[in-house]
Amino acid sequence: MTNKKRITIKDIANVLKISPAAVSKALHDDSRISKETKLAVKKVAKELNYQPNLLASALRKGKSNLVGVIVPKTNSNFFSSVIQHIEEVLNKEGYHIIITQSNESYKKECDNIDTLLFTQVDGIIASMANETIDLSYYEKIKSKGIPLILFDRGENNLNVDYIGIDDYRSSHIIVEHLVEQGCQRIAHIGGYKHTRIFNNRIRGYVDALKKHKLPLNKELLIESNLTLQDGRKKMKQLLELKKRPDAVYAAGDYAALGALQVLQENHINIPNDIALVGFGNEPFTALVTPTITSIEQHSSEIGKQAATIFLEYAVKGNFVKQTLNKTILDAALIVRDSSNIKNS
Amino acid sequence: MTNKKRITIKDIANVLKISPAAVSKALHDDSRISKETKLAVKKVAKELNYQPNLLASALRKGKSNLVGVIVPKTNSNFFSSVIQHIEEVLNKEGYHIIITQSNESYKKECDNIDTLLFTQVDGIIASMANETIDLSYYEKIKSKGIPLILFDRGENNLNVDYIGIDDYRSSHIIVEHLVEQGCQRIAHIGGYKHTRIFNNRIRGYVDALKKHKLPLNKELLIESNLTLQDGRKKMKQLLELKKRPDAVYAAGDYAALGALQVLQENHINIPNDIALVGFGNEPFTALVTPTITSIEQHSSEIGKQAATIFLEYAVKGNFVKQTLNKTILDAALIVRDSSNIKNS
DNA sequence: TATATTTGCTTAAACGTTTAAGCAAATATA
């Protein structure tokens, strides 16, 4: 019952007594094939339940119509949403995506790149693992002439297209918001300085303090891996200061959640004693008590644009020189209970 | 600089003045090739940075070494973890996976199946969307002779391999736990009856009540789509009853979270007034206040086993008749504050 | 009516790999 011999273009050709080449052209609406033949071919194709063999056409055409996507993790609202929108845009143009996750590991990321190159993807859309510093593997993609588009976590010196939000400005918006709430000692639990986006958030924080004539206090600027656990640890550290902060801005929502837990365990009122702001607008920020103010990163827009940029390379063909083309979106601050002093 | 002509087996053959066939065999450690030739071939392959063309070998061998994975969503700890472990097992055997998400939509799920078949996957590992009732698309996979393995959300009458937890027994464990805490009026916010796993949880709930000589109260058994929103709605409904429940068992963590919010808004003490149990052990269950008791579904085990089952089909070759082979794992109850009456 | 162009196909080769069949040289066996 199962495993009938697979139907090929030749089977259609045999039925209609024409050549396989004519069938191929008819299926692709070549202008040199008559309407009658096209209709007949399509009819027979449908009757035989013909399914084109992607592998064969990919081999012949030298492109697979597959795009590789590398994310640090799929288990995040941001990345999951970006992926969904990349897929939406690419599927319409006949491309399919292969998703791989690095789990924030540099080694796994390199493996993923090898896997994708091996699978002959036509392009790679990636966001880097926290660990990644050495970019030689990404250079490998470039040297093969495969379009590479980075989003969210990317690096300047790779000289490839990048799409993300304006991290620097986001910090300004956050600091401004906290100052409006009356906060004066604003701490920043920041990400790794070597990662561009986190560095931009730190720079934004520093410059925004200056703008509002607030002193920069080194005790209040802490580097973290932004996990929940580390958020807890860094919050405890802040509470041990002689002069505690009156606001904490964490560069990631999980770290903010850790801070929130520690504050509650110490019966510190949020936001009145210490206001709290996260980053990323993960769904749980709206679910915990109190709800956490955060930055929305426009995942859908990032996904769509990353896919669109790839498509531009795809139509131009493989031999286009890549240039650094940055697309920076404005982020939006979602104010919730954890920083809304007036209403609480 | 980029786009050097790609290196093929022929290039290696030319360097060594042997035939491409010999190169192919040497690379695959064929016993009929001398050690010297093998070493020479591998050396040149490395020097030229040779990368085998998966498409060509897939076409020739009639298999792609790709496995399709369909999940309702990647943005869930359970599915993300299952995927990760499927990948881990399959990568070791030279397979790669293509992840697609149905977003709980039947139409999207059908599209995904078409995509995967088009991409010539060697097998499909899937968990069904909530919407899915019509199984004809899955029959399509079977009729092509492609191994199909379902996990978590599967259906009996498809007659394919299935791996999941013992939902029926999980309900028993939950009810038993709540009875031990002294609860007498246990409500169940269940999933769709037409979905096997949710139906099993409902049956388990009903039978467990009977076992503990508790009456089955129809008001306390509610069908839900298990989203956070619907969890809120159904909890409100329960609070309007003349005799409120003293425990709520939701068949999903998001629904449990919705219930938790409503309970807190109404200043009802959890667990003393009403105890709460969820299902799935999503990370947030350990993060909210109070933490939510839930069922751990052994995602890593499910992922590993699903991949292992596929590999068994893969080595046997395509022409094996599939049989219904169920693997049912025992679930584990993770007791947290929301149902821990003694300690609260 | 004679030549040029267009239409609608066919032929043949190619993408890069694998593998069945075959064959000469080397080695083993009688």
Place this chain on the structure above:
DNA sequence: TATATTTGCTTAAACGTTTAAGCAAATATA
């Protein structure tokens, strides 16, 4: 020493598609 077997390769064809080149018939143009 004569035959059988093994070793180590080569040759040729194939996977299913696409596409350049070509060609006959139909149609257009002079």
